Amino acid sequence: MSEPDPNGLGRLSEQPAVSDALPDDPSGVSGTQTARRARRAEIVPQDRLQGPIPWVIAIMVGLMVIAAAGALALRNTGQTAASDLAGGITVQIVEARPEVRARLAARAAEVLRRQPGVSEVAIVPPGELAALVEPWLGRVDGAPDDPAGADSGLPVPALIDARLAGPADPARLAALGAALRAEVPAARVDAQSTWLTPVFGAIESLTWLALALIVLLGLATGAAVLLAARTALGNNRATIEIVHLLGGTDAQIAGIFQRATALDAAGGSLAGFAAAWIVVSLLGRTFAALQAGLVTGGALGWGDWALLGLIPLAAVALATLTARWTVMRALKGML
Amino acid sequence: MSSAPVGEIVQFDNVGLRYESSREVLTDISFTLFPGSFYFLTGASGAGKTSLLRLLYLAQRPSRGVVRMFGTDTITLPRDRLPLLRRRLGVVFQDFRLVSHLSAFDNVALPLRVAGVAESELVQPVRDMLEWVGLADRMAARPATLSGGEQQRVAIARAVIGRPQLLVADEPTGNVDPDMALKLLRLFEAMNRLGTTVVVATHDAHLLRQVPDSLIMRLDRGRLSDPTGALRYPPRRAAGPV
Numbered sequence: 001m002s003e004p005d006p007n008g009l010g011r012l013s014e015q016p017a018v019s020d021a022l023p024d025d026p027s028g029v030s031g032t033q034t035a036r037r038a039r040r041a042e043i044v045p046q047d048r049l050q051g052p053i054p055w056v057i058a059i060m061v062g063l064m065v066i067a068a069a070g071a072l073a074l075r076n077t078g079q080t081a082a083s084d085l086a087g088g089i090t091v092q093i094v095e096a097r098p099e100v101r102a103r104l105a106a107r108a109a110e111v112l113r114r115q116p117g118v119s120e121v122a123i124v125p126p127g128e129l130a131a132l133v134e135p136w137l138g139r140v141d142g143a144p145d146d147p148a149g150a151d152s153g154l155p156v157p158a159l160i161d162a163r164l165a166g167p168a169d170p171a172r173l174a175a176l177g178a179a180l181r182a183e184v185p186a187a188r189v190d191a192q193s194t195w196l197t198p199v200f201g202a203i204e205s206l207t208w209l210a211l212a213l214i215v216l217l218g219l220a221t222g223a224a225v226l227l228a229a230r231t232a233l234g235n236n237r238a239t240i241e242i243v244h245l246l247g248g249t250d251a252q253i254a255g256i257f258q259r260a261t262a263l264d265a266a267g268g269s270l271a272g273f274a275a276a277w278i279v280v281s282l283l284g285r286t287f288a289a290l291q292a293g294l295v296t297g298g299a300l301g302w303g304d305w306a307l308l309g310l311i312p313l314a315a316v317a318l319a320t321l322t323a324r325w326t327v328m329r330a331l332k333g334m335l
Numbered sequence: 336m337s338s339a340p341v342g343e344i345v346q347f348d349n350v351g352l353r354y355e356s357s358r359e360v361l362t363d364i365s366f367t368l369f370p371g372s373f374y375f376l377t378g379a380s381g382a383g384k385t386s387l388l389r390l391l392y393l394a395q396r397p398s399r400g401v402v403r404m405f406g407t408d409t410i411t412l413p414r415d416r417l418p419l420l421r422r423r424l425g426v427v428f429q430d431f432r433l434v435s436h437l438s439a440f441d442n443v444a445l446p447l448r449v450a451g452v453a454e455s456e457l458v459q460p461v462r463d464m465l466e467w468v469g470l471a472d473r474m475a476a477r478p479a480t481l482s483g484g485e486q487q488r489v490a491i492a493r494a495v496i497g498r499p500q501l502l503v504a505d506e507p508t509g510n511v512d513p514d515m516a517l518k519l520l521r522l523f524e525a526m527n528r529l530g531t532t533v534v535v536a537t538h539d540a541h542l543l544r545q546v547p548d549s550l551i552m553r554l555d556r557g558r559l560s561d562p563t564g565a566l567r568y569p570p571r572r573a574a575g576p577v
Contacts, residue, residue: 043437043445043448238432242432242434242445243445243449245392245393245394245426246422246445246446246449246493247418247419247424247446247449247450248449249415249418250415252449332414335393335395335396335414
């Protein structure tokens, strides 16, 4: 062991005092700068990915991404359905006698074609209509093996499917209804979108539910980080006190914790997002295989994925800010 | 922010300290520390030495009175300005308070890193400092692998690496043998010759006789004994090259 050398002061006396080189503002040395230097010799020991926080954040981010993907898919489904049905109207001809019903349907179609802003008009063939309702109503009037006019089954109204150039708003529906009833009193006009109003309501409710879940998961993430930061602070209190007494500012000390938390949160967020991406992609493929118009209309686009990509970024920001706030608050208790 | 007269490092005026609702542990403490002076703070256990040192190294604010350091009233100074003053101090704690997971080199480098000194600029001074305290061959060692005397020297190196204007040491020789105690005292004297004001708390009467020019601050049950007024109105002496 070497002995102290009190006489070897030549080089040391040439060294400037730390206080000579200091800025007037102690905050002139940022937490980021200190954190960068601390990378070589970490002032606060950091067992990266050893603690529970990265995994908690991974689970939270994964659940948030899945919930948000569900919300976006529901929104897409609603928008696609609404857009498909926006200009669609259905005219029913309620008439028990098949031959009269067919004649009235043809006249109503003619009336519709004369109306301005009506782009498409098509009478739904009786056979197609009968096949559509047969699973629920059984054999109906107009079934393929029952020629129209035979009157051998339950009568169903004739249907005319029409499409307007603009939306089927109530005023437009009223005008069309009046024009039709002037020549075909048995005609009833409905906007196709009104039939799906309860479905749209349900979709909207589910979307809000998903958003509420995202907010709750975000709060839970913040709480978990808060507890972890407090624990880390408690475990490193002695070191923090030393850095504090050596002239470390609150921002410097908070910066060290902030950086550690940001790295943990980034690792966890990335893992959570990757897992959620796999789950959502697999679910998307499963639903696409159903070949059901309403379901496949909910497919996620690149814009949706870009939005989902903001969730891990927001989680990192939330974790970092929570850690900073916790440490700054604790440091305020020291002189 | 009011200023003390130029040249005074520390000025205490009627300072009292009370922890919560207990009786005062320091009462009516008044003294002035001038640049380049060497002080011993003595007193029996429980006399208030550590409490007075805590006030000196800004770990605590007094319950009453005025404390000025480097011309600044620390009582009214906003909390966020205190780090600037702390960086002008060097502190040797009784229990060393080395950071256990850092090497001797990193422990000594800590004040420089906190002060924002560039990494390339701190390597040589830290090596020189460790060489100076006789630990050139123990730079990479963690505190747990160092002896008590070695830990003490790392703590001293950390306290003086920033060339502080005021060095405060709490029983710095309490954990080492008499020979090593004397050697450590010589290190403080060397710092003092460079212009640093030194305050060493000790109850070792033998140590007091080793620095003839030193002034004695004697605490007795929280009160500072100053029969000649030398602590309050000390004879001026030339400042060293701080």
